[in-house]
Amino acid sequence: MTVRTAGPEDAGLILELVRELAVFERAPDSVAATAEDYRRELASASPGFGCLIAELDGEPVGFALYHHNYSTWTGRRGIYLEDLFVRDRARGRGVGRRLLVELARVAVARGCPRLELSVLDWNPARRFYEGLGFRWKHDWLGYRLDGDRLAALAASGP
Secondary structure, eight states, X not given: OEXXXXXXXXXXXXXXXXXXXXXXXXXXXXXOOOHHHHHHHHHSSSOSOEEEEEEETTEEEEEEEEEEEEETTTTEEEEEEEEEEEOGGGTTTTHHHHHHHHHHHHHHHTTOSOEEEOOOTTOTHHHHXXXXXXXXXXXXXXXXXXXXXXXXXXXXXX
């Protein structure tokens, strides 16, 4: 198994994996991103995300897409794991763990004091994350503002 950093040439592969993730998460029609979106971002001078690709015998089998967040309490950037996905045929072979080990190494190398993620409440990967030492933030609830509601708030005035 190898884990490598994705580059602009991996944009199509990233899109393919994201679409497979969307099917797994029961939202197959939710992916609006294009390969060009990923390529453009990864080719920019300051990409808004990073991505690790896991391969078994040269075949891509998973990815971890992440970006920086910022903690006002620590005064430092952290890493937020936006998505982790391992293709069904490669599950149970240590791919997810290896991706997280590599991402933890990225965090430590960059001086990031924490690595965070969110997981759907029904996803059996919750046990996997907890087994690696991640703690469920019982007292935090996620919220999102997007689409028309985001536009409405932006247009609502002072």
